[in-house]
Amino acid sequence: MPQEPTAPPFYSGTFERAIDAKNRAAVPSAWVKGEGAEFFVIPHPQEGYLMIMPQEEFHSTEQRIQNSSATAQEKRQAIRQFFSAAHKVLTDKQGRILIPDSHVAAAALSGEIVFVGAGRRFELWSKDRHAAATAVNDEIYKRVAVDIGL
Amino acid sequence: MPQEPTAPPFYSGTFERAIDAKNRAAVPSAWVKGEGAEFFVIPHPQEGYLMIMPQEEFHSTEQRIQNSSATAQEKRQAIRQFFSAAHKVLTDKQGRILIPDSHVAAAALSGEIVFVGAGRRFELWSKDRHAAATAVNDEIYKRVAVDIGL
DNA sequence: GGTAAAATGGGTAATTGTGGGGAGTAGTGG
C-alpha cells in the first residue's frame, strides 16, 4: 500500500513547557510522530528565540538563502553562518530534546519556556520574551484583522 | 532491501575542543560514524583555518577547480598546490585526528580550537580567529535573513 | 471519578573528551 511518502508535518498552537537542570525540553506530543525524531535547532538571527525544524525544512531554508538577491559571496557567508549555528538533535525515549548550552544562552531559556507552532517549523521561546513579543504582535494582528474585515 | 547507499555525510553545528601537546584533536562524535574514518586536511588558501573533508568531497573539490574558468596551465598549478597541501588523516581509536605541524602553524592552533560544520565538509579554527571571523559574517547573515524573511 | 497518556525529575550506566606513558615504525646520519 503506497501510503503518503511522509506527509509534510505542520506545527500549530502554543504550548507551555519547562526546561530542566539538564537542559532538556519535552516537545509537545502532538508534534512528535515516531521514535527518535530528528530536528535542527538554530537561533533566530535577530530576535532571541530558537527555530526548530525537520530536515526537509532545514534544506528548504538553505535554498531560500541561495535564491536571495544577495551576491554569491554574501550568500556563501550567510549559509556558512546558518550551518554553523544549526545543531542536530534527537528526541530521547521520553520525547525530549537536549538544547546545547550556547543556544540556551542565546534564547535566555530557564525554567518556563514556550513552544510555538509556525507551519513547517516551530519556535522555542523563554516565557518572558514570548510574552513581550506577543504583546507587540497582537497589536499588529488586530489591525490587520480589521483591515480584512475579519 | 535497497536502502540508501551510504547517505552523504552532513556536518553542522559548532563544537569547542582542545588540541593537546601532541597535536591531536577529537572530532565531534556525531561526525564520526565507524572505526578509522578518513579525512583530508587542507589549509584554506586565504583565511587562516583548516578545511577537513571526506574523500568524495575532496575529489569533488578537485573537479570544481578543473571546471573553473582558469586556463589549463593555471588549473594544473592550482591542483598541484591543492594536492600538496592536502594531508590524509585517520581517526585513532579515541576518534581523534593528528594535525600535521605545518597545518597547526597555518591555522595558529593551540589550546582552544573550534570545529565548525559546513555541509559536506567542516572547518577547524583557532578559537580566537573563529571569534573574529564570525563577528564579520554574522553581519552579512543577519542582512540576508531579513531579505528572505526568516 | 477512573483510566490512560503526557510531562517532569532524578539516579545510574554508557559514551565522549582529555591527558599521558610506552611500544612499534620510519627516517636520519654515521
Add this chain to the structure above:
DNA sequence: CCACTACTCCCCACAATTACCCATTTTACC
C-alpha cells in the same frame, strides 16, 4: 647496515557529559 632519534599510534586512566530508565506528578479524555 646499524644505531639513534623522532614520530605516530595504541593503550590505559580519569573527568565530564549524555542517554537511558524508572518513578511521580500532572493533564486530558471518557
